[in-house]
Structure formats: structure tokens, C-alpha cells
Amino acid sequence: MQLLERIKGCLGGLIIDISEFHGDIAVEVDRFKIVEALTRLRDDESLSMNFLSDLFGLDNKAFYEKPKKKAKKGDAEGEEEEKPKELPPRFEVVYLLLSLKTNERMMVKIRVPEDDLEVSSVTSLYKAATWPEREAFDMFGIRFKGHPNLKRLLMWDDFPAYPLRKDYPLEGRGEERSLVYGD
Amino acid sequence: MADNKDNNSGVIKGPGWILTKLEWLINWGRKRSPWPFPYGTACCGIEMMATLASGYDMARFGAERVSFSPRQADILLEAGTITKKMVPVLRRIYDQMAEPKWVIAMGACACSGGVFRSYSTLQGIDKVIPVDVYIPGCPPRPEGLLYGLLKIIERIEKDHPLYKEAMKFKESEGGRICNF
Numbered sequence: 001m002q003l004l005e006r007i008k009g010c011l012g013g014l015i016i017d018i019s020e021f022h023g024d025i026a027v028e029v030d031r032f033k034i035v036e037a038l039t040r041l042r043d044d045e046s047l048s049m050n051f052l053s054d055l056f057g058l059d060n061k062a063f064y065e066k067p068k069k070k071a072k073k074g075d076a077e078g079e080e081e082e083k084p085k086e087l088p089p090r091f092e093v094v095y096l097l098l099s100l101k102t103n104e105r106m107m108v109k110i111r112v113p114e115d116d117l118e119v120s121s122v123t124s125l126y127k128a129a130t131w132p133e134r135e136a137f138d139m140f141g142i143r144f145k146g147h148p149n150l151k152r153l154l155m156w157d158d159f160p161a162y163p164l165r166k167d168y169p170l171e172g173r174g175e176e177r178s179l180v181y182g183d
Numbered sequence: 184m185a186d187n188k189d190n191n192s193g194v195i196k197g198p199g200w201i202l203t204k205l206e207w208l209i210n211w212g213r214k215r216s217p218w219p220f221p222y223g224t225a226c227c228g229i230e231m232m233a234t235l236a237s238g239y240d241m242a243r244f245g246a247e248r249v250s251f252s253p254r255q256a257d258i259l260l261e262a263g264t265i266t267k268k269m270v271p272v273l274r275r276i277y278d279q280m281a282e283p284k285w286v287i288a289m290g291a292c293a294c295s296g297g298v299f300r301s302y303s304t305l306q307g308i309d310k311v312i313p314v315d316v317y318i319p320g321c322p323p324r325p326e327g328l329l330y331g332l333l334k335i336i337e338r339i340e341k342d343h344p345l346y347k348e349a350m351k352f353k354e355s356e357g358g359r360i361c362n363f
């Protein structure tokens with residue numbers, strides 16, 4: 001059976017959206033059901049997605065807001081009344097899975113709104129998720145509930161911002177001033 | 184010395200005096216053994232290793248032994264990108280090195296941050312420690328590093344270690360008391 005069908009059969013009602021692009025399958029599930037979905041994918045006989053090759057956060061802010069700005073430039077006076085379309089949640093967390101049994105890959109993603117950045121951790125399913133989850137926390141501020149050691153991975157501990165967010169300037173805001181040099 | 188020498192045999196008879204400046208002697212010793220502390224943090228570190236290895240053989244110029252303890256090193260050879268998180272480590276290693284010490288900033292990253300003009304990278308190590316020689320390039324060729332080392336050696340040659348000490352003493356309290 002095709003991978004797409006098997007995933008559909010395995011996840012069933014958990015799927016919000018499923019798409020295939022050049023052979024890469026992406027499944028979107030509800031963010032509160034991510035642990036359940038990954039458990040099913042891992043334990044399913046025909047899929048056995050038993051290897052988490054990566055996990056990362058994603059900020060869609062610039063992607064969503066670009067077309068809005070363009071429209072404003074085009075008609076400066078006229079249709080300002082037009083209702084802004086409701087944007088999908090700003091952040092995403094993406095899980096890349098690999099089955100070591102059948103050598104097939106797939107992608108699972110969840111959407112996380114800006115005002116509630118809490119997601120359950122999948123470290124209980126995949127040990128490999130510990131560092132990537134810490135990285136996503138470090139770079140985007142997404143908090144993973146149930147993570148054994150959720151602290152910054154790359155930046156120093158009292159770094160005051162989340163640098164991979166789209167509204168953070170590339171050259172930083174001069175944070176090194178808060179670093180203590182020497183003792 | 185000439186008086187003690189037998190012109191025919193070239194053998195030195197008698198006590199065999201050498202007259203020189205103590206400063207010259209100190210510099211002579213220092214310039215022939217500038218042991219580097221290899222601080223390779225990125226791709227430039229690989230080029231540094233190539234320079235140390237047999238092909239280019241940095242030991243020819245006295246950098247005989249790379250010193251993995253900062254306390255026994257003379258030159259801090261900073262090769263690579265320094266992230267802001269690593270700055271306290273760099274600073275501490277520099278502070279642990281005994282005087283006299285020199286610093287080589289190897290590569291665009293160490294000199295100015297290089298291509299990494301971002302929130303996480305230090306824009307040049309001279310923001311935190313004094314640098315004697317900058318070597319441009321991404322990465323510099325081994326010849327570049329050797330040239331930098333020779334520049335340091337030139338610098339050591341022109342140094343006045345005793346005079347500097349004397350000036351320091353003059354400015355200290357002891358110097359004022361004995362009216363030096």
C-alpha cells in the first residue's frame with residue numbers, strides 16, 4: 001500500500017491536513033494531540049516511524065504579513081475598510097520522521113499561536129527530541145511541557161530574546177552588554 | 184675577546200668573555216621560542232593545523248611545540264569565529280597566559296567577525312583582548328600565518344623588556360622612594 005494511504009489509515013481523524021509535494025508527505029495535526037499522533041505512527045506495524053531525524057520551530061510571521069503590505073501600497077486610499085483575513089497561528093513545530101524498517105520519511109507539523117506557546121514534549125517517545133526541543137525553545141520561545149531539562153541550548157542562559165523570530169534584527173540588539181567578561 | 188684568542192688556531196684561551204646587552208639576550212631567547220596556544224574555533228583552525236604540520240612546518244620559526252596550557256604559551260593564536268557566548272572563555276585564557284604574551288588574530292572572523300555579521304558572533308576579538316597581528320583571509324593561506332608569526336618575531340626583536348620593567352618600577356612606590 002502507498003505510504004499516503006497507510007498514514008491516513010493510521011491517523012484517521014487526527015489529520016487536519018495532508019499533502020504530498022514531490023513525494024514528501026506532510027501531515028498537520030492538532031497541537032494538543034501530537035503525542036498521540038506520534039505514538040500511533042511509531043507503534044503502527046506497517047509504518048513504524050521509529051526514528052526522529054529532526055524537530056524544529058518555524059516562524060511564519062514574515063510569510064503571512066508580506067501580501068498584506070503589498071495590497072496596502074497598491075491602493076492607499078480606497079479599500080482600507082476591508083476586513084483583514086484571519087491569519088493562521090504564527091509558529092509551527094515540525095517533526096521529521098524516518099522509518100528504519102521501510103526507509104520511508106514523512107513530516108508531521110503542528111501550529112502554535114503566539115499567545116499560547118506551550119506544546120507537549122515528545123521526549124518520552126523519542127530521546128532524540130531533547131536537544132532539538134531545547135533549540136526550538138532557545139530560538140523561538142516555544143515551551144515544551146514535560147521536557148526533562150528545558151533551558152537554552154545555543155545562547156547563554158540569561159539571553160533576553162528569541163533570535164530566530166522574524167521580528168528580531170539579524171545583528172541583534174546589543175545583548176552582549178549583559179555578558180560578564182571574566183569573573 | 185680578541186686578546187684571549189690565538190690567531191692561528193681559533194681556540195679561545197682564558198675566560199672567553201662575551202659582551203652584549205642583556206635585553207638583546209632576552210629578546211634573542213624569546214624570539215626563538217614563541218610557543219603558540221592553538222585556539223582554533225572554526226575552519227581557520229584547520230588551516231592552522233596545516234601550517235603546524237610537516238608541509239609548512241611552523242617549528243622552523245621556533246613555534247616548536249603548541250602549548251595546550253595557556254600558562255606555558257607565549258602567543259595566543261586565535262584562529263576562527265568567536266561567538267559571544269565564548270567570549271568569557273577567550274578572555275579567561277588570555278588572562279591566564281603569563282607575560283610576555285602576544286596575540287595573533289587569524290582570519291576575517293577573528294579580525295572583524297567576517298561573514299557572520301549576526302547577533303551571535305563577536306565582531307572582532309580586539310573588542311575584548313589586545314591584538315598584535317591581524318591576518319586577513321578566509322581562511323588565510325599557511326604562508327599568511329607564517330608571515331604573521333615572523334611579524335611577531337620582528338616585534339619581539341624590537342622589544343625593550345628591561346627598560347619597560349625599569350619604567351614600571353620608576354612609576355611604582357618603590358621607585359619614588361629611592362628616587363630612581
Ligand code: SF4
Pocket residue numbers: 225226227228262263264289290291292293297298320321322323
Ligand atoms: S575567516 Fe573564514 S575560514 Fe576563517 S573561521 Fe572565519 S569563515 Fe572560517
